Amino acid sequence: MLSVLKTTITPCVSLVLATLLAMFAGAATASSPFSEDNPNTATPAQVTAAIKDLAEADREALLDxxxxxxxFTLYHEAGHMLVSELELPxxxxxxxxxxxxxxxxxxxxEDETVNHLLSAAMDGWFLLANKNEIAEADFAGEHSLDIQRGYKVLCLMVGKDAKTFGDLAVELELEADRIESCAQDYADAEYAWAKLLEPHQRADNDPDRKIKVVYGPAPVGMQLLTEDFKTNELMELVAEELDAFYKLPEPVVFRAIRCGEENAFWHPQKREMHLCYERLNQMADLYLRYLKAEQ
Incomplete structure (x- = not known):
């Protein structure tokens, strides 16, 4: 199944330390759509033009x-889907x-490529935390703060595999006693999901499949990002895995679509997961800001 992923993934490297120290430290100019003085996400046309101007290594790193x-977003929304469809507590x-x-x-x-992709997702939460100001309402929100989400992903990573991720956790200044306790965090999370999903496992000889993958038209100016996303077959990867392991009661659609916002959703009434193309543009913009700050 990993054959659907690009084979050009670079070794697992975190961006976070450099970002926490240097992000928006005056390196970007005010005229740049990727500067601190332009807090909104750059347009797809601006993002695409900037990607095309990158050196090949930076372009591949951005796409990764x-x-x-x-x-990570697809698996996150898949978690919501399983809670909803299987009526999980x-x-x-x-x-x-x-x-x-x-x-x-x-x-x-337990694969180097996927470990790298998960590290990128962790970095994404830290980069968002640096870009977005915290409002008082965020403390009462349904989501944890971006920086908390980043550290929780890091904790689960080192909790699962201290040999692979231990140096990263130390580099990001996770304290030794917390690194040790992360093993229990991972064990608890893994056990909870396995226990809840065990009654819904699909029999090996059950051919019934419920998840359909659909790609909507790409927004103007976003063809580069949407084509790379489609080529990677990430939605197919998640859909095939869930369909292979769990018996869903009703058909479900995983849809990549223009939403009008930088987000992703599970719609229980429609039985559809929507990955917004704007989310891809947001992540590319975030990485371009990182590169700009590093110049």
Missing amino acids: FVAGNAL VLGKEEDAADNFAAVSMLQF
């Missing part, structure tokens, strides 16, 4: 970053449970 954040915030499902699912591959 977008792919990693997209894959949730203790605590469902958003946190969905993040746990995404991280645990990606870590189950």
Whole structure:
């Protein structure tokens, strides 16, 4: 199944330390659509033009970053789908449970490529935390804060595999006692999802499949990102995995679509997951801002 992923993924490297120290530290100019003085996401045309101007290595790294954040988002929304369709109980915030499902699912591959994509998703939360100001209402929101989500993903990573991710956790200044306790965090998250999903496992000889993948038309100016996303077959990867393991009661659609906002959704009434193309543009913009700050 990993053959659907690009083979040009670079080694697992975190952007976070450099970002926390240097992001928007005056390196970008005010006229740039990727500067701190332009807090809104750049237009698809601006993002595409900037991507085309990058050196090949930076362009591949950006596309990997977008792919990693997209894959995490797909697994996150798949967690919501499973809660809804299988009527699973949730203790605590469902958003946190969905993040746990995404991280645990990606870590189950035990593959360097997927580890790199998960590291990109972790970096995405830290980059968002640096870009977005925290409002008082965020503390009462259904989601944890972006920086908390980043550290939780890191914790699950090192909790699953301290040998692979231990140096990264130290580099990001996760304290030794927290690194040790992350093993229990991972074990709890893995056990909770496995226990809830066990009654819904599909029999090996059951040919019935419920998830359909649909790609809507790409927004103007976003063909580069949407074609790369489609070529990677990330939606197919998640759909095929879930369909292979779990018996869903009704047909479900995974749809990539223009939404009018930088987001992704599970629509229980429609039984559809929507991955917004604008989310891909947002992640590319975020990475371009990182590169601009590093100049």
